[in-house]
Amino acid sequence: MGHGATRKQIVAAADDLFYRQGFDHTSFADIAKAVNISRGNFYHHFKTKDDILDAVIRNRLDRTEHMLVDWETSGATPKDRIKSYIKILLTNWSLIKDYGCPVGTLCTELAKLNHTSRAEANKVFTLFRVWLRNQFTQLGHMQEADVLALHVLSWSQGVATLGNAFDDYNYVKREVEKMCDWLDALSVKAEKAQ
Numbered sequence: 001m002g003h004g005a006t007r008k009q010i011v012a013a014a015d016d017l018f019y020r021q022g023f024d025h026t027s028f029a030d031i032a033k034a035v036n037i038s039r040g041n042f043y044h045h046f047k048t049k050d051d052i053l054d055a056v057i058r059n060r061l062d063r064t065e066h067m068l069v070d071w072e073t074s075g076a077t078p079k080d081r082i083k084s085y086i087k088i089l090l091t092n093w094s095l096i097k098d099y100g101c102p103v104g105t106l107c108t109e110l111a112k113l114n115h116t117s118r119a120e121a122n123k124v125f126t127l128f129r130v131w132l133r134n135q136f137t138q139l140g141h142m143q144e145a146d147v148l149a150l151h152v153l154s155w156s157q158g159v160a161t162l163g164n165a166f167d168d169y170n171y172v173k174r175e176v177e178k179m180c181d182w183l184d185a186l187s188v189k190a191e192k193a194q
Helices: 003-021 028-035 039-045 049-074 078-086 093-099 102-112 118-138 145-166 169-193
Strands: none
Touching (some): 003 039, 003 049, 003 093, 028 039, 049 078, 078 145, 093 102, 093 145, 102 118, 102 145, 118 145
């Protein structure tokens, strides 16, 4: 296996382990075992756990950017695109119910650790915030677009947290429906204002 392929495997394994076990509870040995490489070979690719964390965050940012581009091209309207974001709670339920939101859990853990990569990890939320703000602007809510973007972010994070805490898919489904109904009403309001 080539250097680049091994590095990608390490990052993918670390990303999964950081999500399932937490950054602080994942060791070099855990990641090396998941990739089935020796610790010496592991250190050839990454010198510190923080180096791996940086690569994992960059990978998450890249994946998020690609997902947002996909939503942009597949959604006919800003409302459709925002609903893609909202419905990710249902799409990712099998993981959220066991481990919470991957973005929220990592940001929370790094904040507790007062880790230097905290600001970098928060950039995933910033990507969502900016993208949602643009969607709300296109929907006709220019002056309150950022407030609405933060509202959707916080609502979805709260639903993910409580869905995980109570292991309650029906709760998550109801909240997703409420968010979609709220968005539909907001869209009607924007159409009437034009």
